[in-house]
């Protein structure tokens with residue numbers, strides 16, 4: 001039988017000042033998870049270089065694309081995506097963003113998706129920003145549509 005792993009409970013607790021965190025920790029009976037995770041000092045967000053984290057990315061028109069922006073840190077950073085004009089990228093028909101914010105997925109790229117993106121990983125210690133430049137190949141079809149098979 002598969003026993004589901006308990007979710008780590010330290011992230012919210014670690015936002016309390018250390019003495020309270022330790023008190024909550026001992027009251028909360030979290031010894032099974034190991035109290036040592038409460039003692040990790042605040043760490044600014046740092047990006048984890050995974051697949052899809054290269055700064056310059058190209059995708060063919062109507063192609064799918066995944067950008068990743070995983071970050072470590074303590075407390076665990078929150079990741080937000082921004083468009084080149086500084087507006088937040090919203091999850092919707094065109095873009096889907098994973099619940100923790102670390103993955104931005106474009107199911108079908110359009111010419112208007114090309115440009116600069118930024119992801120910001122923030123925690124109470126610092127903000128870190130990473131930029132992406134997305135090139136949607138097939139732009140010339142815009143100008144010479146008759147010669148274009150798309």
Ligand SMILES: *[C@@H]1O[C@H](CO)[C@@H](O)[C@H](O)[C@H]1NC(C)=O
Nearest residue numbers: 054055056057132133134135
């Ligand atoms: C990414 O693209 C930008 C502008 O298009 C260019 O200046 C930069 O050198 C490129 N970086 C890499 C790593 O290719």
Ligand SMILES: *[C@@H]1O[C@H](CO)[C@@H](O)[C@H](O)[C@H]1NC(C)=O
Nearest residue numbers: 120122123124125126127128
């Ligand atoms: C991170 O950025 C936000 C928005 O610009 C700002 O309000 C906040 O103070 C920053 N946090 C840190 C730790 O610099």
